[in-house]
Amino acid sequence: MDMSDPKKPMARHLGPLDEEELITSGIRHSPKDFGFQWTYGLRRFTGCLGQVPASLALQLFSLALFTVLLVAILVQVSEAPGSQGLENSKQEEIYQELTHLKAGVARLCRPCPWDWTFFQGNCYFFSKTQRNWHDSITACQEVGAQLVVIKTAEEQNFLQLLTSNRLTWMGLSDLKHEGTWHWLDGSPLLLSFMKYWNKGEPNSSGEEDCAEFRSEGWNDSKCDWRKFWICKNTSTPCSSD
Numbered sequence: 001m002d003m004s005d006p007k008k009p010m011a012r013h014l015g016p017l018d019e020e021e022l023i024t025s026g027i028r029h030s031p032k033d034f035g036f037q038w039t040y041g042l043r044r045f046t047g048c049l050g051q052v053p054a055s056l057a058l059q060l061f062s063l064a065l066f067t068v069l070l071v072a073i074l075v076q077v078s079e080a081p082g083s084q085g086l087e088n089s090k091q092e093e094i095y096q097e098l099t100h101l102k103a104g105v106a107r108l109c110r111p112c113p114w115d116w117t118f119f120q121g122n123c124y125f126f127s128k129t130q131r132n133w134h135d136s137i138t139a140c141q142e143v144g145a146q147l148v149v150i151k152t153a154e155e156q157n158f159l160q161l162l163t164s165n166r167l168t169w170m171g172l173s174d175l176k177h178e179g180t181w182h183w184l185d186g187s188p189l190l191l192s193f194m195k196y197w198n199k200g201e202p203n204s205s206g207e208e209d210c211a212e213f214r215s216e217g218w219n220d221s222k223c224d225w226r227k228f229w230i231c232k233n234t235s236t237p238c239s240s241d
């Protein structure tokens with residue numbers, strides 16, 4: 001028994017043919033009706049999915065579109081230079097810069113301070129003023145060096161040449177024991193170095209206990225007299241490593 005109101009138009013679901021007719025009949029529909037046509041087209045497009053509600057189909061379509069977009073973005077990102085790649089190139093740039101800087105520093109490196117002379121791993125300072133022997137020791141200590149102690153024949157020849165006949169103190173004396181010569185580092189004067197005394201020296205003429213460069217060789221002289229002096233220090237290594 002039909003319990004519906006007979007005056008009310010009977011609600012009837014549209015069949016596929018009815019809907020086709022509505023679309024092809026040329027009847028103009030309101031914007032509200034457009035939604036109806038669009039969902040109908042979508043349902044036809046999805047074929048057997050025509051029975052699936054339009055909202056679900058729309059969601060599926062959106063999901064598929066979103067997935068395609070996401071995959072495309074992921075492919076782009078994976079092909080682009082990654083952050084690790086950027087990090088590596090930055091590190092390489094810094095490394096190159098450091099190599100250049102090190103080469104620059106190596107070129108600037110000097111084995112001896114300004115106004116000192118380098119010879120066989122050591123630096124020598126030839127004074128321009130004159131002091132007594134003890135004050136000459138102090139002058140060298142004040143610059144972190146020592147009144148020259150001669151270790152080799154080559155060093156002796158080099159220093160003798162550079163004193164250019166100027167009376168110049170060296171770190172050698174017999175102050176502790178007359179006639180026994182010792183260097184400031186405590187080492188005794190070797191026999192092989194005795195040949196550097198000038199002829200007739202050391203003669204301790206009137207108490208002479210300190211050694212000097214004089215003419216072609218060495219002379220013992222009065223420690224209180226003022227003469228030039230030479231300081232010696234080890235040189236600064238200038239390696240590039």
Ligand code: BGC
Binds near residue numbers: 203205220221
């Ligand atoms: C020096 C002496 C030296 C002598 C040599 C003098 O002028 O003071 O130390 O032994 O000359 O002739």
Ligand code: CA
Binds near residue numbers: 201219221
């Ligand atoms: Ca003498």
